Amino acid sequence: MGIFSCHCQSISSNILKQVSPKICSNRKMMTSLHIKENLEFVRGKMIAASLKRAEEAVAYKTPRLVAVSKTKPVIDVIEAYHAGQRHFGENYIQELAEKSADPKILEKCPEICWHFIGHLQRNKVNKLISVQNLYMIETVDSLKLANALNTSWTKLEKTEKLKIMVQVNTSGEENKSGVPPREASNLTKQIMDDCQGLEVCGLMTIGAYDYDVTLGPNPDFLKLVKCHKEICHTLDIQPESLELSMGMSSDYEHAIELGSTNVRIGSTIFGPRATKH
Numbered sequence: 001m002g003i004f005s006c007h008c009q010s011i012s013s014n015i016l017k018q019v020s021p022k023i024c025s026n027r028k029m030m031t032s033l034h035i036k037e038n039l040e041f042v043r044g045k046m047i048a049a050s051l052k053r054a055e056e057a058v059a060y061k062t063p064r065l066v067a068v069s070k071t072k073p074v075i076d077v078i079e080a081y082h083a084g085q086r087h088f089g090e091n092y093i094q095e096l097a098e099k100s101a102d103p104k105i106l107e108k109c110p111e112i113c114w115h116f117i118g119h120l121q122r123n124k125v126n127k128l129i130s131v132q133n134l135y136m137i138e139t140v141d142s143l144k145l146a147n148a149l150n151t152s153w154t155k156l157e158k159t160e161k162l163k164i165m166v167q168v169n170t171s172g173e174e175n176k177s178g179v180p181p182r183e184a185s186n187l188t189k190q191i192m193d194d195c196q197g198l199e200v201c202g203l204m205t206i207g208a209y210d211y212d213v214t215l216g217p218n219p220d221f222l223k224l225v226k227c228h229k230e231i232c233h234t235l236d237i238q239p240e241s242l243e244l245s246m247g248m249s250s251d252y253e254h255a256i257e258l259g260s261t262n263v264r265i266g267s268t269i270f271g272p273r274a275t276k277h
Contacts (some may be wrong), residue, residue, distance in 0.1 A: 068266030091118030150195035202243025
């Protein structure tokens with residue numbers, strides 16, 4: 001399966017017409033009773049944002065939508081799946097392990113693709129890679145973690161490589177994981193050279209929360225775009241083959257306009273998130 005082969009499905013012009021009134025009014029249905037409508041709303045917004053991309057970003061693929069289902073019940077995942085959603089993201093390994101092994105999800109969502117988008121500790125690697133239908137780990141931020149993943153994955157004797165992204169801390173905040181931007185190129189090269197069981201599919205960042213886009217392009221997103229260009233130039237990688245995972249519920253449209261190929265959206269689809277105890 002190629003990097004972009006499991007993207008969210010294309011939206012037909014008819015569906016775009018149906019959701020356009022929602023786009024214009026910026027209407028959001030914020031409860032789990034409207035998951036299908038919320039997905040249509042988000043997909044329409046994603047297409048509209050893609051059409052506004054800067055000239056240097058137009059070559060990027062249509063973004064993949066990762067529905068962040070953390071703290072949400074299995075029934076919500078199934079409802080989103082039945083509405084055409086295939087990629088789902090989880091922040092907590094225990095919750096991901098439980099959902100991925102749930103009999104109802106296994107029965108009703110056979111083509112589900114799980115993304116791990118939370119902080120990963122090396123002592124949790126084995127539990128994570130045992131997850132059924134694990135598609136990608138977006139939060140690899142050190143060579144030690146990459147080596148641990150590579151060792152565990154190769155022991156499974158899988159025919160395919162484990163898809164990963166290098167997480168970059170573009171905001172410089174101490175409470176966020178990720179390699180500093182200046183080290184992203186070197187870490188990417190080391191993983192490609194040393195970890196034959198891993199496939200580096202892209203770069204991921206969270207960035208500072210609640211950035212005011214009226215001040216101009218988000219500097220954190222621009223830093224990831226710069227890292228992307230440097231890595232592609234240094235390692236002789238085709239730009240379209242290295243993804244950019246940036247953008248969440250509050251800023252995914254802006255991220256797509258700047259070139260994001262993978263957005264992680266939770267509350268706009270599933271409604272307000274319950275507090276994790």
